[in-house]
Amino acid sequence: MALFLAGPIAYCAYIAFTDLQLTGQAESSFVGFDNFTAAFKDPAFLNAVWLTLVFTFLSSIVGQNTLGLALAALMQRASKPVRTITGAVVVTAWVLPEVVAGFLMYAFFRREGTLNAILDWLQLPHQNWLFTLPILAVSFANVWRGTAFSMLVYSAALAEIPTEVTESAQVDGANAWQRLWHITLPMIRRSIGTNLMLNTLQTLSVFGLIWVMTRGGPGNDSQTLPLFMYEQAFQKSMIGYGTAVALLLLVVGSLFSLVYMRLLRTED
Amino acid sequence: MKTRIRRRVKTRIRRRLSADAALLLVALTFVLPLAWVVLSSVDADANLRVKWPSQLTFGNFDDVLKPDVTFTPLLNSLILCGCATALTVGCAALAAYPLSRYRSRLNNPFLTTTLFATCLPITAVMVPVYALFVQVNLIDTMAGTIYFFAASQLPFAVWLMKNFMDGVPKELEEAAWTDGANTFQGLVRIVLPLMGPGVAVVTVYSFAMMWGNFFVPFMLLLSPDQMPASVSINDFFGNRGTVVYGQLAAFSIIYSTPVVLLYVLVSRRFGGGFALGGAVKG
Numbered sequence: 001m002a003l004f005l006a007g008p009i010a011y012c013a014y015i016a017f018t019d020l021q022l023t024g025q026a027e028s029s030f031v032g033f034d035n036f037t038a039a040f041k042d043p044a045f046l047n048a049v050w051l052t053l054v055f056t057f058l059s060s061i062v063g064q065n066t067l068g069l070a071l072a073a074l075m076q077r078a079s080k081p082v083r084t085i086t087g088a089v090v091v092t093a094w095v096l097p098e099v100v101a102g103f104l105m106y107a108f109f110r111r112e113g114t115l116n117a118i119l120d121w122l123q124l125p126h127q128n129w130l131f132t133l134p135i136l137a138v139s140f141a142n143v144w145r146g147t148a149f150s151m152l153v154y155s156a157a158l159a160e161i162p163t164e165v166t167e168s169a170q171v172d173g174a175n176a177w178q179r180l181w182h183i184t185l186p187m188i189r190r191s192i193g194t195n196l197m198l199n200t201l202q203t204l205s206v207f208g209l210i211w212v213m214t215r216g217g218p219g220n221d222s223q224t225l226p227l228f229m230y231e232q233a234f235q236k237s238m239i240g241y242g243t244a245v246a247l248l249l250l251v252v253g254s255l256f257s258l259v260y261m262r263l264l265r266t267e268d
Numbered sequence: 269m270k271t272r273i274r275r276r277v278k279t280r281i282r283r284r285l286s287a288d289a290a291l292l293l294v295a296l297t298f299v300l301p302l303a304w305v306v307l308s309s310v311d312a313d314a315n316l317r318v319k320w321p322s323q324l325t326f327g328n329f330d331d332v333l334k335p336d337v338t339f340t341p342l343l344n345s346l347i348l349c350g351c352a353t354a355l356t357v358g359c360a361a362l363a364a365y366p367l368s369r370y371r372s373r374l375n376n377p378f379l380t381t382t383l384f385a386t387c388l389p390i391t392a393v394m395v396p397v398y399a400l401f402v403q404v405n406l407i408d409t410m411a412g413t414i415y416f417f418a419a420s421q422l423p424f425a426v427w428l429m430k431n432f433m434d435g436v437p438k439e440l441e442e443a444a445w446t447d448g449a450n451t452f453q454g455l456v457r458i459v460l461p462l463m464g465p466g467v468a469v470v471t472v473y474s475f476a477m478m479w480g481n482f483f484v485p486f487m488l489l490l491s492p493d494q495m496p497a498s499v500s501i502n503d504f505f506g507n508r509g510t511v512v513y514g515q516l517a518a519f520s521i522i523y524s525t526p527v528v529l530l531y532v533l534v535s536r537r538f539g540g541g542f543a544l545g546g547a548v549k550g
Contacts, residue, residue, distance in 0.1 A: 071291070
């Protein structure tokens with residue numbers, strides 16, 4: 001583990017400061033912070049950062065988290081067969097390999113795909129989703145794939161809330177929203193924290209899903225940081241630059257990771 | 269009084285019905301893409317829409333079940349994930365044992381680091397790993413990919429394994445020690461069998477994660493005959509001219525079946541959610 005994880009990270013830190021390239025150059029030289037300054041001046045990089053933020057916010061924080069919580073809450077009330085069916089379907093989407101999930105969503109969003117068929121049937125205007133709103137499509141795909149995790153976490157958390165508490169609140173005349181806001185949410189606060197953190201980290205490193213659906217295109221319209229990094233390092237052969245981007249991604253990941261560990265510690 | 273109770277029952281039923289309706293709606297949106305893959309795989313002229321097969325056929329499966337299309341990639345996947353899982357579980361057991369049994373000053377820092385590593389986005393490490401592998405000549409080798417797979421899965425495996433191991437009472441090994449077993453025997457003969465479900469969960473989880481992983485083999489393996497299924501599925505697009513959606517769907521199903529089955533097996537026997545609830549809480 002030390003060799004295969006710490007090694008690359010240390011090596012990563014080193015070549016991020018060089019102008020290593022895959023071809024045409026035997027020796028790499030030390031270029032200091034050039035890669036980083038170049039990155040922050042590069043509009044494509046800034047675009048990737050922005051798209052990563054949008055993607056993470058939409059799919060992880062809004063989508064997976066909220067939908068997961070809603071599903072878990074609804075499941076507490078629903079009848080057993082419905083609960084089983086929904087759970088099975090949502091979890092299946094989660095268990096499927098990343099690439100397969102990508103294909104399924106690709107088929108769903110294509111111009112000739114299912115979504116537009118439904119829209120036609122409802123007599124709503126359809127469009128070429130992967131072309132006009134690619135980031136929305138991949139975000140939805142990520143929600144489709146990742147919600148099961150939040151659902152499981154929140155189901156476990158909600159099951160731990162003693163029913164007396166909610167019932168007594170109900171007797172005292174609190175309506176559903178008040179109960180949710182004043183009782184349920186504060187009681188599962190920690191689960192929300194950990195879940196958000198894990199979702200965000202997971203979403204930050206999504207590659208296969210987007211790659212299969214759009215390859216980061218059209219243009220750069222769905223190119224999040226991992227795809228940007230891949231393009232720079234391999235299609236443009238600028239390993240040093242790609243690694244600098246990787247290092248930035250890693251730093252963001254570590255920050256989240258640290259926050260996550262803080263959350264766990266307060267839980268003990 | 270009676271009317272009040274009746275009203276309560278009524279609201280409860282209404283609430284249940286609305287919850288049911290909402291859940292079914294979500295399930296429907298979630299199931300559409302899944303329905304596509306199932307229906308298309310048995311459809312003679314499948315396209316991208318969910319539709320009832322115009323002509324029911326297993327021809328897609330027949331077309332796909334050929335050595336170079338399915339068997340070789342699946343075998344590669346099996347070798348890659350099997351070896352890497354074995355490596356992961358073995359190392360995780362060895363690492364978790366001292367962490368769970370002995371108090372040492374290094375325990376906490378080590379565990380913290382493990383947890384920290386668990387959370388790092390592996391995607392970000394791939395570019396430097398590629399560069400590193402080129403320099404040490406591990407690129408395009410199964411062995412190198414297996415090592416990296418195992419290493420990337422190890423932090424989480426150690427963490428899970430340690431939590432499960434904490435559940436095995438220490439007295440049992442102490443009894444074995446007095447009967448003359450050494451530490452290693454104690455681990456292999458007493459502790460691991462007792463935490464069978466835990467080991468199973470770690471194994472299945474590691475295997476499933478690697479089975480579905482696309483990026484790692486995509487980067488580290490170059491020659492087509494070494495590609496696992498997660499990457500070779502890409503060939504259905506582009507490289508072979510027009511996409512035959514029926515075949516793509518059939519292959520997707522064949523490729524997904526093992527992990528889905530494993531998941532069902534594990535969740536049947538050891539409770540839902542891969543027992544991840546416990547893992548998440550730490």
